[in-house]
Amino acid sequence: MPGGYIKRxxxxxxxxxRELFEELGVEVKSIFLKVINLQIxxxxxxxxxxxxxxxxxxKNKDIKQIDLKNTKEPHECQExxxxxxxxxxxxxxxxxxxxxxxxxxxxxxxxxxxxxxxK
Numbered sequence: 001m002p003g004g005y006i007k008r009x010x011x012x013x014x015x016x017x018r019e020l021f022e023e024l025g026v027e028v029k030s031i032f033l034k035v036i037n038l039q040i041x042x043x044x045x046x047x048x049x050x051x052x053x054x055x056x057x058x059k060n061k062d063i064k065q066i067d068l069k070n071t072k073e074p075h076e077c078q079e080x081x082x083x084x085x086x087x088x089x090x091x092x093x094x095x096x097x098x099x100x101x102x103x104x105x106x107x108x109x110x111x112x113x114x115x116x117x118x119k
Contacts, residue, residue, distance in 0.1 A: 001097050003051075012052045020056070025071040030057040035100045035108070041115035053100040 004019035006012060017028045035053030088101060103111050 001094070003094075003097075013054075016052070016054050016056070022072045024066050026066065027059040028056045029059040032056070035103045035111065037100050037103070037111040039113055039115070045115055051097075051100055053104060 002020055002023045004015065004023070006015040007018075010018070012033075013031050016031060020026050020028055032055040033052060034055050035051075037051040037053065038048075039051075040048045085101065085105065093101070099111050099113075103109070
C-alpha cells in the first residue's frame with residue numbers, strides 16, 4: 001500500500017495526492033476517507049502516529065498500467081502487485097496497514113489503541 005508522511009501545513013488529502021503522484025505517478029480524481037487509525041505508544045516502540053486509510057478514484061489511468069520506472073521516486077517502490085483484499089497474507093503487510101484493512105473489511109471507521117512500554 002502506498003504511503004508517506006504529511007508535510008507541515010499539508011492536509012491529509014493533499015498529502016495523499018502528492019504521495020501517490022511521487023510513488024506511482026498517478027493523479028487522484030476523488031478521495032474517500034475510510035479509516036482513521038490512532039496508535040498511542042512510547043517512543044521506544046516507534047512513537048505514536050495517525051494513519052488515514054483512503055479509497056481513491058484515479059484520473060485518466062488504470063492502476064494496472066503503472067510503470068514504476070517512470071515515477072518521481074522509483075526507489076520508494078520496487079514492485080506493484082494486486083491481491084484479493086479478503087485473502088491477504090498479513091505477515092507481508094506493514095503492521096499499521098493490517099489494522100486498517102481489518103477495519104475496512106468490518107466497516108469500522110476509527111481504530112484507537114494504546115501500547116504500554118515493554119519491560
